[in-house]
Amino acid sequence: MFDNLSDKLDRAFKVLKGHGSITEINVAETVKEVRKALLDADVNYKTAKAFTDTVKEKALGMNVLTSVSPGQLMVKVVNDELVELMGGNVSELDIKQNPSIILIAGLNGAGKTTFTGKLANYLKTQKGKKPFLVAADVYRPAAIDQLKVLSEQIGVPVYTDYESKDPVKIAEAGIAKAKADGNTVVIIDTAGRLAIDEQMMNEIADVKAATKPHEILFVVDSMTGQDAVNTAKAFNDRLDFTGVVLTKLDGDTRGGAALSIKSVVNKPIKFIGTGEKMDAIDVFYPDRMASRILGMGDVVSLVERA
Amino acid sequence: EKTKENVFSKLTKMIAGKSTVDDDVLDELEEILVTSDVGVSTTLKIIERIEDRVARDKYLGTSELNAILREEITGLLEENNSADFDKLNINDNARPYVIMVVGVNGVGKTTTIGKLAHKFKQSGKKVVLGAADTFRAAAVDQLHIWGDRVGVRVVSQQMGSDPASVAYDTLQSAVANGEDVAIIDTAGRLHNKVGLMNELTKIKNVMQKVVPDAPHEILLVLDASTGQNAIEQCKQFTQATDVNALALTKLDGTAKGGVVIGISDQFKIPVKYIGVGEGINDLQLFNKVEFVNSLFKN
Ligand SMILES: Nc1nc2c(ncn2[C@@H]2O[C@H](COP(=O)(O)OP(=O)(O)OP(=O)(O)O)[C@@H](O)[C@H]2O)c(=O)[nH]1
Numbered sequence: 001m002f003d004n005l006s007d008k009l010d011r012a013f014k015v016l017k018g019h020g021s022i023t024e025i026n027v028a029e030t031v032k033e034v035r036k037a038l039l040d041a042d043v044n045y046k047t048a049k050a051f052t053d054t055v056k057e058k059a060l061g062m063n064v065l066t067s068v069s070p071g072q073l074m075v076k077v078v079n080d081e082l083v084e085l086m087g088g089n090v091s092e093l094d095i096k097q098n099p100s101i102i103l104i105a106g107l108n109g110a111g112k113t114t115f116t117g118k119l120a121n122y123l124k125t126q127k128g129k130k131p132f133l134v135a136a137d138v139y140r141p142a143a144i145d146q147l148k149v150l151s152e153q154i155g156v157p158v159y160t161d162y163e164s165k166d167p168v169k170i171a172e173a174g175i176a177k178a179k180a181d182g183n184t185v186v187i188i189d190t191a192g193r194l195a196i197d198e199q200m201m202n203e204i205a206d207v208k209a210a211t212k213p214h215e216i217l218f219v220v221d222s223m224t225g226q227d228a229v230n231t232a233k234a235f236n237d238r239l240d241f242t243g244v245v246l247t248k249l250d251g252d253t254r255g256g257a258a259l260s261i262k263s264v265v266n267k268p269i270k271f272i273g274t275g276e277k278m279d280a281i282d283v284f285y286p287d288r289m290a291s292r293i294l295g296m297g298d299v300v301s302l303v304e305r306a
Numbered sequence: 307e308k309t310k311e312n313v314f315s316k317l318t319k320m321i322a323g324k325s326t327v328d329d330d331v332l333d334e335l336e337e338i339l340v341t342s343d344v345g346v347s348t349t350l351k352i353i354e355r356i357e358d359r360v361a362r363d364k365y366l367g368t369s370e371l372n373a374i375l376r377e378e379i380t381g382l383l384e385e386n387n388s389a390d391f392d393k394l395n396i397n398d399n400a401r402p403y404v405i406m407v408v409g410v411n412g413v414g415k416t417t418t419i420g421k422l423a424h425k426f427k428q429s430g431k432k433v434v435l436g437a438a439d440t441f442r443a444a445a446v447d448q449l450h451i452w453g454d455r456v457g458v459r460v461v462s463q464q465m466g467s468d469p470a471s472v473a474y475d476t477l478q479s480a481v482a483n484g485e486d487v488a489i490i491d492t493a494g495r496l497h498n499k500v501g502l503m504n505e506l507t508k509i510k511n512v513m514q515k516v517v518p519d520a521p522h523e524i525l526l527v528l529d530a531s532t533g534q535n536a537i538e539q540c541k542q543f544t545q546a547t548d549v550n551a552l553a554l555t556k557l558d559g560t561a562k563g564g565v566v567i568g569i570s571d572q573f574k575i576p577v578k579y580i581g582v583g584e585g586i587n588d589l590q591l592f593n594k595v596e597f598v599n600s601l602f603k604n
């Protein structure tokens with residue numbers, strides 16, 4: 001298991017203890033530990049560097065405060081900065097339209113199809129909506145069957161076309177059917193694709209153009225490492241997505257990718273996935289994610305120890 | 307090729323003619339390695355090796371440096387991947403040769419099984435697949451489609467049935483049919499879920515009732531885009547099932563999969579296969595030199 005950041009900072013804070021104020025020298029030591037911890041948490045290399053530079057600047061700027069110890073100050077600066085970067089408050093989904101169209105996109109195996117089912121279930125049970133699913137992954141073996149099974153589990157209709165190889169036509173036909181049946185939200189599941197696969201990226205751009213979605217959600221595995229920034233940027237450049245979904249947070253990953261993605265595309269993280277079942281979905285809380293990345297569930301206790 | 311050489315030549319220029327490696331070089335190297343998911347501690351280990359080497363060899367000419375960089379990084383893989391697998395190497399005395407495929411959710415287990423079955427079939431082996439993921443929606447259908455594609459038999463039961471029982475059935479019928487290779491698909495599971503990890507141990511034990519030394523190969527599938535969490539995955543899966551081979555998937559993307567360097571070094575488990583696409587032919591045998599070179603691309 002990783003050394004968590006609190007341990008690392010505690011060690012670094014020993015350097016700070018006994019000093020009345022934060023100086024260039026002692027802050028450098030702590031910042032190095034913070035940076036290492038961020039990298040261990042899979043925060044992108046450049047993001048981590050920029051982040052610690054900011055932290056350093058802020059910490060030095062604050063050294064006039066004598067009422068708190070330098071250690072306490074550092075913890076606070078790091079945490080506040082992280083929470084701010086993660087995005088201040090919970091970001092809502094735009095489901096006011098009738099029907100609202102939601103397009104799901106992301107890399108292979110990220111959890112798109114599972115999330116499509118979960119979101120429909122959430123909108124049906126928590127928001128009083130009438131969701132409708134569209135199976136627009138024509139590539140992955142049994143992708144359509146997978147969505148169909150989920151739709152049956154949650155009792156939500158799904159549009160499928162086993163013959164068609166054209167996701168644009170499927171999406172259009174699906175939306176038409178959803179409208180005719182009086183559904184209020186349409187969620188379109190798409191195939192996993194690599195950001196560097198031109199043809200596949202063109203395809204999803206075409207689906208976007210044809211369906212004019214109100215929300216485009218980029219689904220990303222929370223265990224993703226340094227590549228998260230490349231992928232998020234490429235998908236965003238192409239689709240200008242409206243939000244991010246972080247899956248598989250029921251694991252023990254620190255989830256530093258969340259910070260990297262936020263800092264490179266500046267789009268809100270809207271939902272998290274916390275399991276394989278249809279109810280394992282939650283809205284995203286920036287402060288909880290900040291603590292998770294830092295590996296300190298309880299910042300307060302750390303401050304007290306510092 | 308071009309961009310790859312650029313990184314090397316940049317590093318080379320920085321080091322050439324010096325008897326110590328200065329901070330600029332180390333920073334550059336650190337960035338390359340960390341952004342390939344090699345991880346901080348393994349990166350530091352590599353940097354130490356380079357420093358030692360430079361100190362020992364005193365003067366280093368430009369031409370030697372490329373080689374040294376590659377060698378030292380390859381070294382961490384080499385110590386455990388003593389020889390690259392130049393062919394599908396399975397024990398012919400084990401019949402059926404049983405491969406159990408494990409890993410966290412969505413890494414590419416089922417797809418890897420399809421590709422692997424194709425490779426074995428091409429090399430003249432009779433293959434059977436066991437659909438022991440009875441949990442994920444349409445998992446059995448997915449494996450059946452792969453079985454049809456490749457033209458191999460798939461043993462399955464209903465969704466929701468006991469995975470250990472499917473594995474047992476698969477081996478029994480493999481023995482009865484005289485199949486050479488049996489590959490067991492398992493449901494994706496996160497390594498921190500104790501109950502699900504115990505289930506793997508059970509599947510393994512049940513198979514031994516049919517083939518006493520099965521499974522001969524426990525293949526842990528890792529997604530190349532996974533960061534440092536892959537280390538914990540490897541640790542937990544190894545503890546539950548004695549993983550003895552790794553497959554690294556999705557290397558056709560921009561992710562480098564550098565985390566396997568530390569994994570290979572720490573757990574002494576060889577990387578055997580890499581996945582480079584979704585197609586039936588997109589599986590290759592791991593080649594450490596090529597892999598290390600790819601870390602320095604762009
Ligand atoms: N533990 C856990 N597993 C998840 C979560 N979300 C998805 N999964 C699992 O991850 C695997 C992949 O999920 P899918 O929904 O098939 O992923 P996908 O993005 O649709 O995959 P492709 O369509 O092949 O690109 C499945 O085993 C899911 O059950 C989550 O939040 N937690």
Ligand SMILES: Nc1nc2c(ncn2[C@@H]2O[C@H](COP(=O)(O)OP(=O)(O)OP(=O)(O)O)[C@@H](O)[C@H]2O)c(=O)[nH]1
Binds near residue numbers: 411413445494
């Ligand atoms: N680009 C690319 N995609 C891959 C590769 N290997 C698998 N995939 C894709 O990744 C997704 C997940 O693959 P699966 O084989 O279903 O993964 P799994 O580990 O069996 O998933 P679960 O059983 O749900 O845990 C699918 O869309 C595959 O086509 C690869 O090497 N490259």
Ligand SMILES: [Mg+2]
Binds near residue numbers: 192
């Ligand atoms: Mg899918």
Ligand SMILES: [Mg+2]
Binds near residue numbers: 415416
């Ligand atoms: Mg599978």
